[in-house]
Amino acid sequence: MINATYQAMLNGKSVIRMIGERASARRAQIGASEVFDFSLGNPSVPCAPEFTSTMIDLYETQAPYALHGYSPSVGIESVRGAIADSLNRRFGMDYTPAHIFPTAGATAALAHAFRAVAEPGSEIITFAPYFPEYQPYVAGTGATLTVVPADTAHFQIDFDAFERALNPRVAAVLINTPNNPSGAVYSEQTLRRLAQILEERGREWGHAIFLISDEPYREIVFGGAEQPYPARFYANTLTCYSFSKALSLPGERIGYVAVNPRAEHAELLVPMFAQISRTIGHNCPSSSMQLAVARVIDKTSDLGVYERNMELLYGALVRLGFTVEKPGGTFYIFPQSPNPDAMEFCEQAMEYDLFMVPSDSFGVPGHLRLSYCMETDHLERAIERLEQFMRERYGR
Amino acid sequence: MINATYQAMLNGKSVIRMIGERASARRAQIGASEVFDFSLGNPSVPCAPEFTSTMIDLYETQAPYALHGYSPSVGIESVRGAIADSLNRRFGMDYTPAHIFPTAGATAALAHAFRAVAEPGSEIITFAPYFPEYQPYVAGTGATLTVVPADTAHFQIDFDAFERALNPRVAAVLINTPNNPSGAVYSEQTLRRLAQILEERGREWGHAIFLISDEPYREIVFGGAEQPYPARFYANTLTCYSFSKALSLPGERIGYVAVNPRAEHAELLVPMFAQISRTIGHNCPSSSMQLAVARVIDKTSDLGVYERNMELLYGALVRLGFTVEKPGGTFYIFPQSPNPDAMEFCEQAMEYDLFMVPSDSFGVPGHLRLSYCMETDHLERAIERLEQFMRERYGR
Numbered sequence: 001m002i003n004a005t006y007q008a009m010l011n012g013k014s015v016i017r018m019i020g021e022r023a024s025a026r027r028a029q030i031g032a033s034e035v036f037d038f039s040l041g042n043p044s045v046p047c048a049p050e051f052t053s054t055m056i057d058l059y060e061t062q063a064p065y066a067l068h069g070y071s072p073s074v075g076i077e078s079v080r081g082a083i084a085d086s087l088n089r090r091f092g093m094d095y096t097p098a099h100i101f102p103t104a105g106a107t108a109a110l111a112h113a114f115r116a117v118a119e120p121g122s123e124i125i126t127f128a129p130y131f132p133e134y135q136p137y138v139a140g141t142g143a144t145l146t147v148v149p150a151d152t153a154h155f156q157i158d159f160d161a162f163e164r165a166l167n168p169r170v171a172a173v174l175i176n177t178p179n180n181p182s183g184a185v186y187s188e189q190t191l192r193r194l195a196q197i198l199e200e201r202g203r204e205w206g207h208a209i210f211l212i213s214d215e216p217y218r219e220i221v222f223g224g225a226e227q228p229y230p231a232r233f234y235a236n237t238l239t240c241y242s243f244s245k246a247l248s249l250p251g252e253r254i255g256y257v258a259v260n261p262r263a264e265h266a267e268l269l270v271p272m273f274a275q276i277s278r279t280i281g282h283n284c285p286s287s288s289m290q291l292a293v294a295r296v297i298d299k300t301s302d303l304g305v306y307e308r309n310m311e312l313l314y315g316a317l318v319r320l321g322f323t324v325e326k327p328g329g330t331f332y333i334f335p336q337s338p339n340p341d342a343m344e345f346c347e348q349a350m351e352y353d354l355f356m357v358p359s360d361s362f363g364v365p366g367h368l369r370l371s372y373c374m375e376t377d378h379l380e381r382a383i384e385r386l387e388q389f390m391r392e393r394y395g396r
Numbered sequence: 397m398i399n400a401t402y403q404a405m406l407n408g409k410s411v412i413r414m415i416g417e418r419a420s421a422r423r424a425q426i427g428a429s430e431v432f433d434f435s436l437g438n439p440s441v442p443c444a445p446e447f448t449s450t451m452i453d454l455y456e457t458q459a460p461y462a463l464h465g466y467s468p469s470v471g472i473e474s475v476r477g478a479i480a481d482s483l484n485r486r487f488g489m490d491y492t493p494a495h496i497f498p499t500a501g502a503t504a505a506l507a508h509a510f511r512a513v514a515e516p517g518s519e520i521i522t523f524a525p526y527f528p529e530y531q532p533y534v535a536g537t538g539a540t541l542t543v544v545p546a547d548t549a550h551f552q553i554d555f556d557a558f559e560r561a562l563n564p565r566v567a568a569v570l571i572n573t574p575n576n577p578s579g580a581v582y583s584e585q586t587l588r589r590l591a592q593i594l595e596e597r598g599r600e601w602g603h604a605i606f607l608i609s610d611e612p613y614r615e616i617v618f619g620g621a622e623q624p625y626p627a628r629f630y631a632n633t634l635t636c637y638s639f640s641k642a643l644s645l646p647g648e649r650i651g652y653v654a655v656n657p658r659a660e661h662a663e664l665l666v667p668m669f670a671q672i673s674r675t676i677g678h679n680c681p682s683s684s685m686q687l688a689v690a691r692v693i694d695k696t697s698d699l700g701v702y703e704r705n706m707e708l709l710y711g712a713l714v715r716l717g718f719t720v721e722k723p724g725g726t727f728y729i730f731p732q733s734p735n736p737d738a739m740e741f742c743e744q745a746m747e748y749d750l751f752m753v754p755s756d757s758f759g760v761p762g763h764l765r766l767s768y769c770m771e772t773d774h775l776e777r778a779i780e781r782l783e784q785f786m787r788e789r790y791g792r
Contacts, residue, residue: 001567001603002661002668003515009671010664046460059452064442070646104500104649104679111677119399133674140675171397207397250466251683253500265398268406272398275405278529279536280676281507283500286685287647 009136016132016357019346023355030353036382037355037374041180041331043248044373045305050296051247058291067291071284073274075102075256082294083256087239090298091229099261101273104253104285106216106242110137111280112273113238113257114172117210118143122171124212127157128363129334131180131214143171150364155184155325155334159193166201172210173198178217178227181362181369182334183310183327185221188228195234202236208264211237216255219246219300221329222307235262238269243293245331248301254289306331309372309379316383320390331373334359337366338394352389354382405532412528412753415742419751426749432778433751433770437576437727439644440769441701446692447643454687463687467680469670471498471652478690479652483635486694487625495657497669500649500681502612502638506533507676508669509634509653510568513606514539518567520608523553524759525730527576527610539567546760551580551721551730555589562597568606569594574613574623577758577765578730579706579723581617584624591630598632604660607633612651615642615696617725618703631658634665639689641727644697650685702727705768705775712779716786727769730755733762734790748785750778 016039023037058067074080080097087093103109118124120142126134128150138145148165151158173194177186186194198209213230218241221227231237242255259269277283284290310327317324317335324335339345342358342365349356359367372379390396412435419433454463470476476493483489499505514520516538522530524546534541544561547554569590573582582590594605609626614637617623627633638651655665673679680686706723713720713731720731735741738754738761745752755763768775786792 001513001515001518002664003512005515006512006668006671006675007664009674010667042461042466047464052455052460056452056455059448059455064448064644065438068443068645068647070438104677107679108677116399116402117397119397119401122397136671136674137677140677248460249464251464251680253679253682268398268403271406272402275402275532278405278532279402280678281500281504281533281536282677283503283649284647286649286682289682 014132015343015361019355019357022350026353033378035353035355036378036385038370038372038382039355039357040373041371042373043245043250043301044375045248045301045303047248048296048299048301050299051249051292054295055288055292058288067288069287071287071290073277073284074270075100075284076287076290079290079294082297083258086297087258091232093229093231094261095258096261098270099259099266101257101259101270102285102290103255103257104282105244105255106214106240107133107137108253108282108285109240109242109255109257110212110214111140111282112276113212113240114138114141114143115276115280116269116272117212117238118171121169123167123169124172124174125162125165125170126174126176127162129155129179129181129359129367130363131176132361134174147363152364155179155182156186156190157194159197163197166197168205170209172212174212174214175230176214177230178221178329180217180330181332181359182325183330183332184325185225185227185328186230188233191228191230191233198234198236208236210263212240213237214240216242216245217330220303220306220331222310222327225328227329231258231260235260236264238263246300246303247293247296252286252289254285254293305376306372308376309374312376312379312383313370313372316386320387320396331371333370333372334367335370337368338390340366342366342368348393349389352385354385354389410528411739411757415751415753418746422749429774431749431751432774432781434766434768434778435751435753436769437767438769439641439646439697439727440771441644441697441699443644444692444695444697446695447645447688450691451684451688454684463684465683467683467686469673469680470666471496471680472683472686475686475690478693479654482693483654487628489625489627490657491654492657494666495655495662497653497655497666498681498686499651499653500678501640501651502610502636503529503533504649504678504681505636505638505651505653506608506610507536507678508672509608509636510534510537510539511672511676512665512668513608513634514567517565519563519565520568520570521558521561521566522570523558525551525575525577525755525763526759527572528757530570542566543759548760551575551578552582552586553590555593559593562593564601566605568608570608570610571626572610573626574617574725576613576726577728577755578721579726579728580721581621581623581724582626584629587624587626587629594630594632604632606659608636609633610636612638612641613726616699616702616727618706618723621724623725627654627656631656632660634659642696642699643689643692648682648685650681650689701772702768704772705770708772708775708779709766709768712782716783716792727767729766729768730763731766733764734786736762738762738764744789745785748781750781750785
């Protein structure tokens with residue numbers, strides 16, 4: 001017998017994957033240069049050169065035991081210290097190594113954070129638009145994911161809708177800022193109001209509501225701005241991070257959970273993460289990868305291309321009459337679909353070898369997610385093709 | 397609120413960890429050279445030099461996208477092919493890349509295998525002595541682990557006890573050969589009889605009983621022998637492997653599940669593993685690590701030291717009058733404790749700075765697990781100390 005739940009998941013069709021597969025098939029047919037694929041969220045800049053030189057240095061100079069030995073179940077102490085120091089320096093926090101748990105990317109970070117503060121039957125709230133993988137991530141814990149409808153004007157938080165959704169079964173609130181897919185950066189005002197509500201309700205219900213902050217795009221913020229650090233505003237915050245986007249290492253699966261030292265039971269959470277690891281088969285990220293990111297902790301890849309691309313694409317969408325909020329960060333933009341049926345619009349665009357993702361699986365209808373992870377000259381040609389499509393099919 | 401289940405796990409005391417911590421504390425006190433630590437299962441030989449040179453070459457020559465880009469959710473195709481080819485060449489199998497699922501070590505391999513073929517409420521059977529971490533691994537799936545008492549004569553399988561334990565709720569049987577902690581290598585005869593029983597019962601109950609074969613020690617077999625490959629004898633076999641021991645890379649978390657092409661639903665299992673990954677936060681092992689092990693797929697570290705150490709330690713134990721089965725592989729030996737209370741014996745030995753693990757958590761009373769992952773000259777001094785201890789405390 002095979003497991004019925006996982007077998008049934010095979011029938012779930014991911015629209016993002018389906019569109020990605022059609023783009024790949026088309027690339028094989030007509031060549032990559034003629035396919036304009038806005039569906040991919042794969043960093044398009046090379047990894048930071050300091051990362052490569054650090055890794056070569058580690059392999060050339062470190063004893064194999066030091067580089068490849070078992071990591072303690074809570075991660076390598078020096079790595080945890082380097083992460084804590086960096087967060088303290090950058091965001092005025094007071095983490096110690098005991099608050100840091102290295103993980104195999106943000107996905108594993110979330111897997112631990114969810115399980116530590118939710119129970120089967122409890123509720124985790126998130127805000128549309130949201131990363132569709134949050135559904136299986138939460139389903140795997142036995143908790144349920146409740147989605148608060150979007151603030152479609154600015155993609156901050158619709159607090160009235162949020163307050164209506166809150167109830168005593170809510171164990172945690174999950175945010176993702178800068179946001180995939182909207183590109184929105186939650187403001188300090190948004191984060192303060194969110195914190196205030198969570199504090200009030202936590203007091204009222206006699207238990208902490210945890211804030212789980214998924215921050216893989218933290219370092220990709222535009223206009224010289226910074227993402228206000230959510231944990232600064234709310235004690236019960238678990239910060240989930242991946243180096244995937246900042247260092248362009250998505251395949252390497254390296255990130256962490258940082259537990260706010262002021263959180264309830266802060267001293268228990270990292271030891272609990274180690275227990276959770278035993279039950280889900282995690283057992284630490286790669287030891288050499290831990291050591292390498294600790295050495296380049298404040299470096300990033302050359303991320304400027306994402307802002308240049310955003311400006312080009314945003315300008316084009318505005319010229320073409322799209323209703324679109326200017327992204328504050330990430331490498332996504334999330335305009336309204338000119339056709340109320342976003343899937344139909346995407347199907348039409350595919351006839352022009354333009355591949356975009358309809359918004360439905362992100363919890364918002366009638367929008368499109370466009371990724372601009374690509375060389376700028378390819379984006380310029382993609383925009384020309386988009387202009388042709390909109391002229392010929394939508395008279396713009 | 398924090399999760400009660402994982403919080404309760406914090407109170408579970410691991411004897412292995414407790415002894416390891418006492419050994420570490422003692423090393424800090426009197427220096428590593430005076431502490432004789434038989435408690436550790438950390439490979440003591442350096443990683444294969446071909447692995448290091450391959451990794452440096454990859455970092456120096458590969459495009460960052462190719463090395464660090466997202467891995468497909470079922471792993472990198474070329475890596476899956478290299479693993480399939482190696483298994484086919486070595487063991488006469490007929491795997492294709494579609495049967496191979498790269499994982500973050502054997503722990504993650506087991507996490508996927510268990511979930512794919514068991515359901516909450518179903519049963520997984522294993523044989524004492526067994527690796528104690530199987531308990532949390534299985535608990536995390538909602539299934540239960542049933543332990544068949546040991547064949548303490550030779551640490552093969554007590555088939556009468558096994559047949560009594562079998563029942564229609566059994567979804568899978570879990571074996572670990574070469575075995576941690578006994579060092580036993582299951583013979584072809586053992587594997588054939590096991591397969592025959594599983595086939596008969598599977599037919600009787602109308603559903604396949606899967607064999608999950610945990611094989612991280614496959615390459616550490618003594619006397620020029622080989623571990624017969626379990627999947628050759630039984631169609632419904634999921635082979636779980638880690639490169640940790642063969643290449644001395646325990647911290648790097650790289651392994652795989654191989655699905656026997658003749659298994660029921662063989663074509664569904666790898667896609668189901670990818671779904672399981674989404675719910676437990678796995679999402680593939682490191683991309684560069686996948687590419688590196690594929691290039692050195694049939695290499696190993698210099699593993700000969702384990703056999704030299706085993707011969708020395710086995711000879712000493714026999715001279716000292718221990719009842720002990722000679723290990724066929726691994727880097728463990730599992731003698732009977734001269735004191736029926738194995739924990740008391742280990743406490744006494746610690747007074748001589750000898751650190752051994754009592755067998756109770758492995759599901760067998762009255763034995764000791766000794767690891768001989770150490771430099772041979774250190775082992776020789778450890779044996780002298782053991783002789784002194786046995787002379788002074790046990791009159792031998």
